[in-house]
Amino acid sequence: xxxxxxCNRRCCTKINNISVKINNEYIIKNINIHIHCGHLTVIxxxxxxxxxxxxxxxxxxxxxxxxxxFIDEKDGKNKKIKIGYVPxxxxxxxxxxxxxxxxxxxxxxxxxxxxxxxxxxxxxVFEQLxxxxxxxxxxxxxxxxxxxxxxxxxxxxxxxxxxxxxxxxEPVSGIDNKGTALFYxxxxxxxxxxxxxxxxxxxxxxxxxxxxxxxxLLDKEIVCEGTAKKVFESSQFKRYFSEYERGDxxxxxx
Amino acid sequence: MISLQAIYNVIEYIFPFSWSNYDFMKNALxxxxxxxxxxxxxxxxxxxxxxxxxxxxxxxxxxxGIAIGSIIGIKDPVISMIIFGILFAYIIxxxxxxxxxxxxxxxxxxxxxxxxxxxxxxxxxxNFSKYSNFLIGDIxxxxxxxxxxxxxxxxxxxxxxxxxxxxLLLISIDNALAKSxxxxxxxxxxxxxxxxxxxxxxxxxxxxxxxVNSLLILPAAxxxxxxxxxxxxxxxxxxxxxxxxxxGLIISFYSKMASGPTIVLVAALIYFITVAMKRSK
Numbered sequence: 001x002x003x004x005x006x007c008n009r010r011c012c013t014k015i016n017n018i019s020v021k022i023n024n025e026y027i028i029k030n031i032n033i034h035i036h037c038g039h040l041t042v043i044x045x046x047x048x049x050x051x052x053x054x055x056x057x058x059x060x061x062x063x064x065x066x067x068x069x070f071i072d073e074k075d076g077k078n079k080k081i082k083i084g085y086v087p088x089x090x091x092x093x094x095x096x097x098x099x100x101x102x103x104x105x106x107x108x109x110x111x112x113x114x115x116x117x118x119x120x121x122x123x124x125v126f127e128q129l130x131x132x133x134x135x136x137x138x139x140x141x142x143x144x145x146x147x148x149x150x151x152x153x154x155x156x157x158x159x160x161x162x163x164x165x166x167x168x169x170e171p172v173s174g175i176d177n178k179g180t181a182l183f184y185x186x187x188x189x190x191x192x193x194x195x196x197x198x199x200x201x202x203x204x205x206x207x208x209x210x211x212x213x214x215x216x217l218l219d220k221e222i223v224c225e226g227t228a229k230k231v232f233e234s235s236q237f238k239r240y241f242s243e244y245e246r247g248d249x250x251x252x253x254x
Numbered sequence: 255m256i257s258l259q260a261i262y263n264v265i266e267y268i269f270p271f272s273w274s275n276y277d278f279m280k281n282a283l284x285x286x287x288x289x290x291x292x293x294x295x296x297x298x299x300x301x302x303x304x305x306x307x308x309x310x311x312x313x314x315x316x317x318x319g320i321a322i323g324s325i326i327g328i329k330d331p332v333i334s335m336i337i338f339g340i341l342f343a344y345i346i347x348x349x350x351x352x353x354x355x356x357x358x359x360x361x362x363x364x365x366x367x368x369x370x371x372x373x374x375x376x377x378x379x380x381n382f383s384k385y386s387n388f389l390i391g392d393i394x395x396x397x398x399x400x401x402x403x404x405x406x407x408x409x410x411x412x413x414x415x416x417x418x419x420x421x422l423l424l425i426s427i428d429n430a431l432a433k434s435x436x437x438x439x440x441x442x443x444x445x446x447x448x449x450x451x452x453x454x455x456x457x458x459x460x461x462x463x464x465x466v467n468s469l470l471i472l473p474a475a476x477x478x479x480x481x482x483x484x485x486x487x488x489x490x491x492x493x494x495x496x497x498x499x500x501x502g503l504i505i506s507f508y509s510k511m512a513s514g515p516t517i518v519l520v521a522a523l524i525y526f527i528t529v530a531m532k533r534s535k
Contacts, residue, residue, distance in 0.1 A: 056430060059430060059433060059434045060433055060434075061429070061430040061433050061434075083434060084434065085430060085431060087428050087430055087431055090427055090428045090431070091427070091428055091429070092426070092427055092428075095478060095479075096302065096427075096478075097477075097478055097481040097482065097484060097486065097487040098423065098426075098483070098484055099482065099483040101483065102423065102483055102485075103427060105420070106420040106421070106423045106424045107420070107424060107435050109420065110417070110420065111416075111420075112415070112419045112420060113419070113420055113423070113484055139482070139483070141482060141483075142427065154431075157431075158434070161435070167434075
Protein backbone atom coordinates (compact mmCIF):
# COMPACT_ATOMS: atom_id res chain seq x y z
CA UNK A 1 0.00 0.00 0.00
CA UNK A 2 1.56 3.20 -1.14
CA UNK A 3 0.14 5.24 1.69
CA UNK A 4 1.46 2.99 4.40
CA UNK A 5 5.17 3.47 3.87
CA UNK A 6 5.76 4.96 7.28
CA CYS A 7 4.04 2.20 9.20
CA ASN A 8 4.23 -1.55 9.36
CA ARG A 9 0.64 -2.04 10.19
CA ARG A 10 -1.43 -3.64 7.50
CA CYS A 11 -5.06 -3.80 8.18
CA CYS A 12 -8.29 -3.66 6.39
CA THR A 13 -11.97 -3.11 6.98
CA LYS A 14 -14.54 -5.07 5.05
CA ILE A 15 -18.07 -3.80 4.90
CA ASN A 16 -20.09 -6.83 3.86
CA ASN A 17 -23.57 -6.71 2.36
CA ILE A 18 -24.90 -3.84 4.42
CA SER A 19 -28.62 -3.26 3.80
CA VAL A 20 -31.06 -1.06 5.65
CA LYS A 21 -34.78 -1.67 5.38
CA ILE A 22 -37.36 0.76 6.75
CA ASN A 23 -41.05 -0.16 6.43
CA ASN A 24 -40.18 -3.01 4.05
CA GLU A 25 -38.39 -0.70 1.68
CA TYR A 26 -34.67 -0.83 1.12
CA ILE A 27 -32.99 2.51 1.81
CA ILE A 28 -29.61 1.02 0.94
CA LYS A 29 -29.00 -2.44 -0.43
CA ASN A 30 -26.05 -4.83 -0.58
CA ILE A 31 -23.28 -2.37 0.06
CA ASN A 32 -19.84 -3.97 -0.08
CA ILE A 33 -16.84 -1.78 0.56
CA HIS A 34 -13.29 -2.87 1.17
CA ILE A 35 -11.09 -0.21 2.71
CA HIS A 36 -7.48 -0.09 3.76
CA CYS A 37 -5.83 1.87 6.48
CA GLY A 38 -4.62 5.23 5.33
CA HIS A 39 -7.14 5.36 2.51
CA LEU A 40 -9.77 8.00 1.96
CA THR A 41 -13.00 6.65 0.49
CA VAL A 42 -15.47 9.32 -0.56
CA ILE A 43 -19.16 8.60 -1.00
CA UNK A 44 -21.13 10.82 -3.35
CA UNK A 45 -24.71 10.70 -4.53
CA UNK A 46 -27.88 12.71 -4.90
CA UNK A 47 -30.06 13.74 -1.99
CA UNK A 48 -31.87 10.69 -0.68
CA UNK A 49 -29.36 8.27 -2.18
CA UNK A 50 -28.77 6.77 1.28
CA UNK A 51 -25.39 8.31 2.07
CA UNK A 52 -26.17 9.36 5.64
CA UNK A 53 -28.12 6.12 6.18
CA UNK A 54 -25.03 4.12 5.22
CA UNK A 55 -22.90 6.07 7.69
CA UNK A 56 -25.45 5.61 10.46
CA UNK A 57 -25.59 1.89 9.75
CA UNK A 58 -21.80 1.73 10.00
CA UNK A 59 -21.71 3.38 13.41
CA UNK A 60 -24.59 1.23 14.66
CA UNK A 61 -27.09 4.06 15.00
CA UNK A 62 -29.65 2.23 12.85
CA UNK A 63 -30.33 -1.47 12.47
CA UNK A 64 -28.91 -3.10 9.39
CA UNK A 65 -28.27 -6.42 7.72
CA UNK A 66 -24.73 -7.44 6.90
CA UNK A 67 -21.51 -7.07 8.87
CA UNK A 68 -18.42 -4.98 9.37
CA UNK A 69 -15.20 -6.91 9.67
CA PHE A 70 -11.97 -5.44 10.85
CA ILE A 71 -8.78 -7.38 10.42
CA ASP A 72 -5.66 -6.13 12.09
CA GLU A 73 -2.92 -8.03 10.33
CA LYS A 74 -0.38 -7.22 12.99
CA ASP A 75 -1.79 -10.22 14.81
CA GLY A 76 -4.10 -11.41 12.06
CA LYS A 77 -7.09 -11.30 14.33
CA ASN A 78 -10.61 -10.30 13.64
CA LYS A 79 -11.46 -7.53 16.05
CA LYS A 80 -14.39 -5.36 16.91
CA ILE A 81 -13.72 -2.17 15.05
CA LYS A 82 -13.43 1.15 16.81
CA ILE A 83 -15.17 3.81 14.74
CA GLY A 84 -14.89 7.56 15.11
CA TYR A 85 -17.85 9.57 13.84
CA VAL A 86 -18.21 13.17 12.74
CA PRO A 87 -21.89 14.10 12.29
CA UNK A 88 -23.14 16.60 9.75
CA UNK A 89 -24.43 18.86 12.48
CA UNK A 90 -25.29 18.72 16.16
CA UNK A 91 -28.83 18.69 17.47
CA UNK A 92 -28.25 21.56 19.89
CA UNK A 93 -29.55 25.09 19.89
CA UNK A 94 -27.36 28.17 19.82
CA UNK A 95 -27.77 28.93 23.54
CA UNK A 96 -26.78 25.48 24.79
CA UNK A 97 -24.23 26.06 27.57
CA UNK A 98 -21.98 23.12 26.57
CA UNK A 99 -18.46 24.30 25.76
CA UNK A 100 -15.93 22.57 23.53
CA UNK A 101 -14.02 21.54 26.65
CA UNK A 102 -17.21 20.09 28.17
CA UNK A 103 -17.78 17.99 25.06
CA UNK A 104 -14.36 16.36 25.45
CA UNK A 105 -14.63 15.98 29.22
CA UNK A 106 -17.97 14.21 28.91
CA UNK A 107 -16.15 11.47 27.07
CA UNK A 108 -12.71 11.26 28.68
CA UNK A 109 -13.71 11.37 32.34
CA UNK A 110 -16.30 9.53 34.38
CA UNK A 111 -16.41 12.10 37.15
CA UNK A 112 -19.40 14.33 36.72
CA UNK A 113 -18.05 17.33 34.86
CA UNK A 114 -20.77 19.59 36.17
CA UNK A 115 -19.16 19.44 39.59
CA UNK A 116 -15.54 18.41 39.31
CA UNK A 117 -12.86 20.48 37.70
CA UNK A 118 -10.01 18.58 36.09
CA UNK A 119 -6.86 20.50 35.28
CA UNK A 120 -5.02 17.44 33.94
CA UNK A 121 -7.65 16.87 31.32
CA UNK A 122 -7.37 20.46 30.13
CA UNK A 123 -3.89 19.97 28.69
CA UNK A 124 -4.92 16.72 27.03
CA VAL A 125 -7.89 18.38 25.36
CA PHE A 126 -5.86 21.45 24.43
CA GLU A 127 -3.18 19.34 22.73
CA GLN A 128 -5.75 17.31 20.84
CA LEU A 129 -7.46 20.48 19.61
CA UNK A 130 -4.10 21.94 18.66
CA UNK A 131 -3.53 19.11 16.20
CA UNK A 132 -6.65 20.27 14.39
CA UNK A 133 -5.89 23.99 14.60
CA UNK A 134 -8.78 24.49 16.99
CA UNK A 135 -7.11 25.04 20.38
CA UNK A 136 -8.33 28.66 20.55
CA UNK A 137 -11.90 27.32 20.59
CA UNK A 138 -11.54 25.30 23.80
CA UNK A 139 -13.67 27.62 25.97
CA UNK A 140 -16.23 28.53 23.34
CA UNK A 141 -19.78 27.23 23.44
CA UNK A 142 -20.55 24.55 20.85
CA UNK A 143 -23.60 26.43 19.61
CA UNK A 144 -21.55 29.52 18.81
CA UNK A 145 -19.00 27.85 16.53
CA UNK A 146 -19.02 28.42 12.77
CA UNK A 147 -19.54 25.41 10.50
CA UNK A 148 -15.83 25.01 9.83
CA UNK A 149 -14.85 25.45 13.48
CA UNK A 150 -17.41 22.86 14.61
CA UNK A 151 -16.15 20.43 11.97
CA UNK A 152 -12.56 20.71 13.23
CA UNK A 153 -13.66 20.32 16.85
CA UNK A 154 -15.70 17.22 15.99
CA UNK A 155 -12.79 15.81 14.02
CA UNK A 156 -10.55 16.25 17.06
CA UNK A 157 -13.24 14.68 19.24
CA UNK A 158 -13.74 11.68 16.96
CA UNK A 159 -10.03 10.87 16.78
CA UNK A 160 -9.17 11.28 20.47
CA UNK A 161 -9.97 7.61 21.12
CA UNK A 162 -7.70 6.41 18.26
CA UNK A 163 -10.33 4.85 16.01
CA UNK A 164 -9.39 2.47 13.22
CA UNK A 165 -12.09 3.84 10.98
CA UNK A 166 -13.24 7.42 10.77
CA UNK A 167 -16.70 8.11 9.38
CA UNK A 168 -17.52 11.69 8.39
CA UNK A 169 -20.69 13.30 7.18
CA GLU A 170 -19.71 16.57 5.59
CA PRO A 171 -22.05 19.53 6.17
CA VAL A 172 -23.98 20.61 3.08
CA SER A 173 -23.39 24.28 3.72
CA GLY A 174 -21.98 26.75 6.18
CA ILE A 175 -18.30 26.28 5.48
CA ASP A 176 -16.28 28.77 3.45
CA ASN A 177 -13.56 27.85 0.94
CA LYS A 178 -10.80 28.46 3.43
CA GLY A 179 -12.51 26.16 5.91
CA THR A 180 -12.95 23.44 3.30
CA ALA A 181 -9.28 23.61 2.30
CA LEU A 182 -8.16 23.36 5.92
CA PHE A 183 -10.52 20.44 6.53
CA TYR A 184 -9.13 18.40 3.64
CA UNK A 185 -5.58 19.24 4.66
CA UNK A 186 -6.33 17.85 8.15
CA UNK A 187 -8.01 14.74 6.74
CA UNK A 188 -5.00 14.11 4.53
CA UNK A 189 -2.65 14.54 7.48
CA UNK A 190 -4.75 12.10 9.54
CA UNK A 191 -4.67 9.35 6.97
CA UNK A 192 -0.97 9.76 6.25
CA UNK A 193 0.29 10.21 9.79
CA UNK A 194 -2.10 8.08 11.77
CA UNK A 195 -2.89 5.55 9.10
CA UNK A 196 -6.63 5.74 9.73
CA UNK A 197 -9.13 4.46 7.18
CA UNK A 198 -11.59 7.23 6.37
CA UNK A 199 -15.05 7.20 4.84
CA UNK A 200 -16.35 10.63 3.93
CA UNK A 201 -19.70 11.68 2.55
CA UNK A 202 -19.03 14.74 0.45
CA UNK A 203 -20.93 17.25 -1.62
CA UNK A 204 -17.90 19.09 -2.87
CA UNK A 205 -16.31 17.55 -5.96
CA UNK A 206 -13.15 19.62 -6.30
CA UNK A 207 -11.23 18.41 -3.23
CA UNK A 208 -12.27 14.83 -4.02
CA UNK A 209 -10.15 14.90 -7.17
CA UNK A 210 -7.17 15.95 -5.14
CA UNK A 211 -7.50 13.84 -2.01
CA UNK A 212 -9.73 10.78 -2.51
CA UNK A 213 -8.17 7.35 -3.00
CA UNK A 214 -11.46 5.78 -3.87
CA UNK A 215 -14.83 7.26 -4.85
CA UNK A 216 -18.18 5.52 -4.55
CA LEU A 217 -21.27 6.76 -6.36
CA LEU A 218 -24.27 5.66 -4.33
CA ASP A 219 -27.91 5.38 -5.22
CA LYS A 220 -29.32 2.81 -2.81
CA GLU A 221 -26.69 0.49 -4.25
CA ILE A 222 -23.15 1.15 -5.37
CA VAL A 223 -23.57 2.47 -8.91
CA CYS A 224 -19.96 3.16 -9.74
CA GLU A 225 -16.68 2.81 -7.89
CA GLY A 226 -13.04 3.64 -8.58
CA THR A 227 -10.64 6.56 -8.70
CA ALA A 228 -12.15 10.02 -8.71
CA LYS A 229 -11.26 10.51 -12.37
CA LYS A 230 -12.86 7.20 -13.36
CA VAL A 231 -16.09 7.89 -11.48
CA PHE A 232 -16.40 11.49 -12.63
CA GLU A 233 -15.97 10.45 -16.27
CA SER A 234 -18.43 7.59 -16.06
CA SER A 235 -21.76 7.72 -17.82
CA GLN A 236 -23.53 6.97 -14.52
CA PHE A 237 -22.03 10.06 -12.91
CA LYS A 238 -23.15 12.20 -15.82
CA ARG A 239 -26.61 10.76 -15.55
CA TYR A 240 -26.89 11.49 -11.79
CA PHE A 241 -25.45 14.97 -11.80
CA SER A 242 -26.75 17.35 -14.44
CA GLU A 243 -24.46 19.71 -16.36
CA TYR A 244 -25.58 22.55 -14.16
CA GLU A 245 -24.82 20.80 -10.90
CA ARG A 246 -21.48 19.59 -12.16
CA GLY A 247 -20.54 23.05 -13.36
CA ASP A 248 -21.62 24.45 -10.03
CA UNK A 249 -19.68 22.00 -7.94
CA UNK A 250 -16.53 21.96 -10.08
CA UNK A 251 -14.74 25.26 -10.08
CA UNK A 252 -12.19 23.80 -12.50
CA UNK A 253 -12.39 21.11 -15.12
CA UNK A 254 -11.52 17.50 -14.56
CA MET B 255 -37.06 8.43 66.12
CA ILE B 256 -33.99 10.37 65.18
CA SER B 257 -33.47 13.59 67.03
CA LEU B 258 -32.97 16.62 64.85
CA GLN B 259 -32.34 18.89 67.82
CA ALA B 260 -28.69 19.58 66.93
CA ILE B 261 -29.65 20.62 63.40
CA TYR B 262 -32.53 22.72 64.75
CA ASN B 263 -30.10 24.57 67.01
CA VAL B 264 -27.86 25.35 64.04
CA ILE B 265 -30.82 26.67 62.06
CA GLU B 266 -31.92 28.87 64.97
CA TYR B 267 -28.38 30.18 65.27
CA ILE B 268 -28.11 31.02 61.56
CA PHE B 269 -31.62 32.46 61.30
CA PRO B 270 -32.44 34.29 64.56
CA PHE B 271 -35.94 35.26 63.44
CA SER B 272 -39.42 34.48 64.65
CA TRP B 273 -40.12 31.84 61.99
CA SER B 274 -37.18 29.69 63.01
CA ASN B 275 -38.81 29.02 66.39
CA TYR B 276 -41.26 26.65 64.72
CA ASP B 277 -40.25 23.05 64.14
CA PHE B 278 -42.42 22.79 61.02
CA MET B 279 -40.48 25.69 59.48
CA LYS B 280 -37.17 24.07 60.38
CA ASN B 281 -38.27 20.76 58.82
CA ALA B 282 -39.45 22.57 55.71
CA LEU B 283 -36.14 24.40 55.48
CA UNK B 284 -34.20 21.15 55.80
CA UNK B 285 -36.32 19.50 53.11
CA UNK B 286 -35.75 22.44 50.78
CA UNK B 287 -32.01 22.45 51.35
CA UNK B 288 -31.89 18.76 50.39
CA UNK B 289 -34.39 18.81 47.52
CA UNK B 290 -33.47 22.11 45.87
CA UNK B 291 -29.98 21.06 44.66
CA UNK B 292 -31.42 17.76 43.49
CA UNK B 293 -34.08 19.52 41.46
CA UNK B 294 -31.50 21.94 40.11
CA UNK B 295 -29.19 19.20 38.82
CA UNK B 296 -31.94 17.06 37.35
CA UNK B 297 -33.50 20.19 35.86
CA UNK B 298 -30.31 21.02 33.96
CA UNK B 299 -30.42 17.63 32.25
CA UNK B 300 -34.15 17.86 31.56
CA UNK B 301 -33.71 21.25 29.91
CA UNK B 302 -30.63 20.12 27.94
CA UNK B 303 -32.30 16.94 26.74
CA UNK B 304 -35.46 18.89 25.81
CA UNK B 305 -37.67 16.91 28.18
CA UNK B 306 -39.51 19.75 29.94
CA UNK B 307 -42.85 18.69 28.52
CA UNK B 308 -42.14 15.10 29.51
CA UNK B 309 -41.45 15.91 33.16
CA UNK B 310 -44.58 18.05 33.23
CA UNK B 311 -46.67 15.09 32.09
CA UNK B 312 -44.92 12.91 34.65
CA UNK B 313 -46.02 15.28 37.42
CA UNK B 314 -49.63 15.13 36.21
CA UNK B 315 -49.55 11.33 36.11
CA UNK B 316 -49.14 11.41 39.89
CA UNK B 317 -52.93 11.77 40.18
CA UNK B 318 -53.43 8.28 38.82
CA GLY B 319 -50.65 7.00 41.10
CA ILE B 320 -52.43 8.48 44.11
CA ALA B 321 -55.76 7.03 42.99
CA ILE B 322 -54.30 3.56 42.56
CA GLY B 323 -52.74 3.84 46.00
CA SER B 324 -56.03 4.79 47.61
CA ILE B 325 -57.90 1.97 45.83
CA ILE B 326 -55.38 -0.60 47.02
CA GLY B 327 -55.63 0.98 50.43
CA ILE B 328 -52.08 2.20 51.05
CA LYS B 329 -51.91 4.92 53.68
CA ASP B 330 -49.00 6.79 52.10
CA PRO B 331 -49.47 6.69 48.32
CA VAL B 332 -45.85 7.61 47.55
CA ILE B 333 -45.00 3.98 46.68
CA SER B 334 -47.85 3.59 44.19
CA MET B 335 -47.00 7.03 42.78
CA ILE B 336 -43.38 6.03 42.17
CA ILE B 337 -44.28 2.69 40.59
CA PHE B 338 -46.95 4.21 38.36
CA GLY B 339 -44.64 7.14 37.53
CA ILE B 340 -41.84 4.85 36.37
CA LEU B 341 -44.26 2.80 34.29
CA PHE B 342 -45.81 5.93 32.79
CA ALA B 343 -42.39 7.39 31.95
CA TYR B 344 -41.21 4.17 30.40
CA ILE B 345 -44.29 3.81 28.18
CA ILE B 346 -43.89 7.35 26.85
CA UNK B 347 -40.19 6.76 26.33
CA UNK B 348 -40.71 3.56 24.33
CA UNK B 349 -43.45 5.10 22.19
CA UNK B 350 -41.21 8.07 21.48
CA UNK B 351 -38.75 5.77 19.70
CA UNK B 352 -41.47 4.01 17.69
CA UNK B 353 -42.27 7.01 15.51
CA UNK B 354 -46.06 6.64 15.90
CA UNK B 355 -46.87 10.31 16.05
CA UNK B 356 -44.95 13.40 17.11
CA UNK B 357 -43.50 13.45 20.62
CA UNK B 358 -45.52 16.33 22.00
CA UNK B 359 -48.71 14.63 20.81
CA UNK B 360 -47.84 11.34 22.50
CA UNK B 361 -46.90 13.08 25.74
CA UNK B 362 -50.04 15.19 25.64
CA UNK B 363 -52.30 12.18 25.07
CA UNK B 364 -50.80 10.29 28.00
CA UNK B 365 -50.76 13.34 30.22
CA UNK B 366 -54.45 14.11 29.67
CA UNK B 367 -55.47 10.48 30.01
CA UNK B 368 -53.71 10.03 33.33
CA UNK B 369 -55.07 13.32 34.72
CA UNK B 370 -58.59 12.29 33.73
CA UNK B 371 -58.19 8.78 35.08
CA UNK B 372 -56.76 10.09 38.34
CA UNK B 373 -59.50 12.70 38.78
CA UNK B 374 -62.26 10.23 37.90
CA UNK B 375 -61.03 7.64 40.39
CA UNK B 376 -60.32 10.13 43.18
CA UNK B 377 -63.65 11.94 42.82
CA UNK B 378 -65.59 8.67 43.14
CA UNK B 379 -67.76 9.00 46.23
CA UNK B 380 -67.45 12.78 46.17
CA ASN B 381 -64.52 13.36 48.48
CA PHE B 382 -61.92 14.73 46.10
CA SER B 383 -61.20 17.63 48.47
CA LYS B 384 -59.35 15.11 50.63
CA TYR B 385 -56.67 15.02 47.93
CA SER B 386 -56.48 18.69 47.03
CA ASN B 387 -53.33 18.97 49.13
CA PHE B 388 -51.52 17.06 46.40
CA LEU B 389 -52.31 19.79 43.90
CA ILE B 390 -50.48 22.61 45.63
CA GLY B 391 -48.49 20.60 48.15
CA ASP B 392 -47.86 21.24 51.81
CA ILE B 393 -44.24 21.74 52.67
CA UNK B 394 -45.06 22.84 56.21
CA UNK B 395 -46.33 19.36 57.02
CA UNK B 396 -43.00 17.53 56.71
CA UNK B 397 -42.16 15.20 59.58
CA UNK B 398 -38.97 13.46 60.62
CA UNK B 399 -39.82 10.29 58.68
CA UNK B 400 -40.42 12.33 55.54
CA UNK B 401 -37.03 13.94 55.97
CA UNK B 402 -35.40 10.52 56.15
CA UNK B 403 -37.19 9.45 52.97
CA UNK B 404 -36.07 12.63 51.20
CA UNK B 405 -32.52 12.06 52.35
CA UNK B 406 -32.45 8.43 51.12
CA UNK B 407 -33.85 9.56 47.77
CA UNK B 408 -31.20 12.25 47.66
CA UNK B 409 -28.40 9.71 48.09
CA UNK B 410 -29.81 7.30 45.48
CA UNK B 411 -30.47 9.99 42.91
CA UNK B 412 -27.14 11.76 43.41
CA UNK B 413 -25.24 8.48 43.05
CA UNK B 414 -26.98 7.57 39.82
CA UNK B 415 -26.68 11.08 38.59
CA UNK B 416 -22.93 11.30 39.22
CA UNK B 417 -22.40 8.16 37.16
CA UNK B 418 -24.69 9.16 34.32
CA UNK B 419 -24.47 12.91 33.88
CA UNK B 420 -21.49 12.94 31.50
CA UNK B 421 -23.05 10.30 29.32
CA LEU B 422 -26.39 12.09 29.35
CA LEU B 423 -24.65 15.28 28.32
CA LEU B 424 -23.10 13.61 25.29
CA ILE B 425 -26.48 12.10 24.39
CA SER B 426 -28.07 15.55 24.63
CA ILE B 427 -25.42 16.93 22.25
CA ASP B 428 -25.92 14.25 19.61
CA ASN B 429 -27.46 10.82 19.85
CA ALA B 430 -25.40 9.22 17.08
CA LEU B 431 -22.21 10.79 18.37
CA ALA B 432 -22.88 9.32 21.82
CA LYS B 433 -23.48 5.89 20.30
CA SER B 434 -20.25 6.11 18.32
CA UNK B 435 -18.45 6.67 21.62
CA UNK B 436 -19.83 3.41 22.94
CA UNK B 437 -22.59 4.81 25.14
CA UNK B 438 -25.67 2.63 25.54
CA UNK B 439 -28.17 5.41 24.92
CA UNK B 440 -31.25 3.36 25.77
CA UNK B 441 -29.95 2.19 29.16
CA UNK B 442 -28.72 5.64 30.19
CA UNK B 443 -31.96 7.35 29.13
CA UNK B 444 -34.12 4.74 30.84
CA UNK B 445 -32.19 5.09 34.10
CA UNK B 446 -32.53 8.84 33.83
CA UNK B 447 -36.30 8.82 33.40
CA UNK B 448 -36.54 6.48 36.41
CA UNK B 449 -34.53 8.99 38.45
CA UNK B 450 -36.79 11.82 37.29
CA UNK B 451 -39.88 9.79 38.14
CA UNK B 452 -38.62 9.01 41.66
CA UNK B 453 -37.64 12.62 42.35
CA UNK B 454 -40.89 14.07 41.05
CA UNK B 455 -43.11 11.59 42.93
CA UNK B 456 -41.30 11.98 46.24
CA UNK B 457 -41.57 15.76 46.02
CA UNK B 458 -45.20 16.08 44.95
CA UNK B 459 -46.56 15.75 48.47
CA UNK B 460 -44.72 18.92 49.43
CA UNK B 461 -44.50 21.02 46.29
CA UNK B 462 -47.70 19.91 44.56
CA UNK B 463 -48.63 18.47 41.18
CA UNK B 464 -49.37 21.85 39.65
CA UNK B 465 -45.97 23.36 40.24
CA VAL B 466 -43.50 20.52 40.59
CA ASN B 467 -42.33 20.98 37.02
CA SER B 468 -41.73 24.72 37.47
CA LEU B 469 -39.27 23.94 40.24
CA LEU B 470 -37.43 21.53 37.96
CA ILE B 471 -37.32 23.78 34.92
CA LEU B 472 -37.05 27.39 36.14
CA PRO B 473 -33.65 27.29 37.91
CA ALA B 474 -32.06 25.38 35.00
CA ALA B 475 -33.66 27.64 32.39
CA UNK B 476 -32.46 30.75 34.27
CA UNK B 477 -28.98 29.32 34.62
CA UNK B 478 -28.81 28.48 30.93
CA UNK B 479 -29.32 32.16 30.11
CA UNK B 480 -26.09 33.23 31.75
CA UNK B 481 -23.79 30.16 31.64
CA UNK B 482 -20.78 29.64 29.41
CA UNK B 483 -20.09 26.03 30.29
CA UNK B 484 -21.62 23.04 32.05
CA UNK B 485 -20.02 23.71 35.43
CA UNK B 486 -21.49 27.20 35.55
CA UNK B 487 -24.78 25.82 34.30
CA UNK B 488 -25.01 23.35 37.20
CA UNK B 489 -23.69 25.68 39.88
CA UNK B 490 -25.95 28.64 39.00
CA UNK B 491 -28.88 26.27 38.76
CA UNK B 492 -28.22 24.95 42.29
CA UNK B 493 -27.74 28.49 43.55
CA UNK B 494 -31.02 29.74 42.01
CA UNK B 495 -32.90 26.70 43.23
CA UNK B 496 -31.71 27.05 46.86
CA UNK B 497 -32.21 30.83 46.88
CA UNK B 498 -35.77 30.59 45.57
CA UNK B 499 -36.55 27.67 47.90
CA UNK B 500 -35.32 29.30 51.09
CA UNK B 501 -36.49 32.83 50.37
CA GLY B 502 -39.84 31.59 49.03
CA LEU B 503 -40.40 29.63 52.23
CA ILE B 504 -39.61 32.62 54.46
CA ILE B 505 -41.72 35.02 52.36
CA SER B 506 -44.63 32.58 52.49
CA PHE B 507 -44.37 32.44 56.31
CA TYR B 508 -44.75 36.19 56.68
CA SER B 509 -47.20 36.72 53.82
CA LYS B 510 -49.33 33.69 54.79
CA MET B 511 -49.38 32.42 51.19
CA ALA B 512 -48.86 28.78 50.21
CA SER B 513 -45.13 27.97 50.19
CA GLY B 514 -44.89 26.08 46.86
CA PRO B 515 -46.33 28.83 44.66
CA THR B 516 -44.28 31.48 46.51
CA ILE B 517 -41.10 29.53 45.81
CA VAL B 518 -42.03 29.24 42.13
CA LEU B 519 -42.69 32.98 41.94
CA VAL B 520 -39.21 33.76 43.30
CA ALA B 521 -37.72 31.29 40.78
CA ALA B 522 -39.70 32.94 37.97
CA LEU B 523 -38.44 36.36 39.08
CA ILE B 524 -34.86 35.08 38.90
CA TYR B 525 -35.55 33.70 35.44
CA PHE B 526 -36.74 37.06 34.15
CA ILE B 527 -33.73 38.79 35.66
CA THR B 528 -31.41 36.41 33.80
CA VAL B 529 -33.29 37.07 30.57
CA ALA B 530 -32.64 40.79 31.07
CA MET B 531 -28.98 40.05 31.83
CA LYS B 532 -28.64 37.99 28.66
CA ARG B 533 -30.19 40.72 26.53
CA SER B 534 -27.98 43.43 27.96
CA LYS B 535 -24.82 41.40 27.21
